[in-house]
Amino acid sequence: MAEVISYPFLAVVGQEEMKTALILAAINPRVRGVLLVGPRGTGKTTAARGLVDLLPPVPRSMCPQGCEPRLAAISSEYICPDCAAKLDAGEEITYSAPMQVFELPLNATMDDVLGGPNPRIALEQSRWQLQQGLLYYAHSNVLYVDEINLLDEDIVNCILDAASRGYYVVRRGRLIGTFPSQFLLIGSMNPEEGQLRPQLMDRLGLRVVVSPLPDPEQRMEVYERNRRFADDPVSFAAGYADETMALAEEIARAKDLLPRVTIPSDIARPAIRLIESLKIQSHRAEIVLLEASRARAAADGRTEVKHEDINVTALLALRQRRSDFMERFVMESREEDERIASGIDAILGHENG
C-alpha cells in the first residue's frame, strides 16, 4: 500500500500550545498522552496525524497477519508457521518503518480494540485463533481517539488501562495472553457534544484547549496552505521537509537525553505547592507536571529542570483537573472523621477510663 502523505505538522498555522503538548508527550511517554479539547475544524486531527513524521522509525511486521518477535516471545501459537520458521532460521520478520497513527473508529467494539476471533480461521479450520486488535497494532505507534467523549466508557477505560500499564490482557476460555502495548495516546473532544467523565479525564496527561485562530490573517493562511496542499501534496510537504527533519532530530536527541534529566527539589516543591493551592486531588497532576517539565528541559538540551519549564507546562498539565465534587467529598469525610474521633474521646475514652 502506498504511503499517504499527511499534512506537515509544521504547516499547521498557530496553535503553538497544541504543538508543544504533542511534542512533549512524544518525548516523554510518562506524560501519558494529550487531550485536545475544542470545536471541529481547528486542526486537532491534522496535527495528530502529522506528528508521526517527527518521530523515529519503529519495527513493522512483514507478514499480513502482523507477526512480530514480541508475539513469539509470548507463545508460538500467536504467530503463523511461516514466521515461526523464519524466526527459527534467524531471519527477520519485521523491518524498520515510519511510525503510524491508528485511529479508533467511533463504533469500535471491544474485539476491535483487544482482538477477537479470526473469522477466516474459524470458517476454514473451525478453530479459535486470535485476530489482533487495535492495541496490538498501536504498539510503538500513535493511537488517536477522536471524539473520545462519545465513545463507550468500557472501551475508553480499556485503552487508558493499556496506556498506563503498557500492556493489555486478552482472555478467551483457558487462553490468556498478555501483550505489550506502549503507544502515544492522543484524544480529542468537542465539549459541545458532551463531557468526558472526570475519572477518565484525570487519566489523560496534558490538556490543550484548541481555540479557533483569533487573527483573520492566520485564518487566511490556513486556507491558503490547505489549498496548496490539496493541489499538490507532494511538493507542499517537500517545502517543509528540511524543517521537519531538523525538528525530528531535536526530538530524537531529547528522547536520548531524557533519562538523565533531574528536577532539583527547590524546583519541584513549589510545583507541588501550586497543585495543593489549586486544590487538585489527583496525584496524577504532579506526575504529569513534573514529567512534562523534564521533557521540556530535554527538548532544550538541558539535564536539569528550571522554573521556566514548570511555568510553561503548568497550564497544560493542570487545567481541568480540579473537581468540586472531590473537594467537597474530602472535606465532608474529614469532618465526619473528626466527629467520630471526638465521639471516641467523649464516650469510649470515658468508658475505658
Ligand SMILES: [Zn+2]
Ligand atoms: Zn506471520
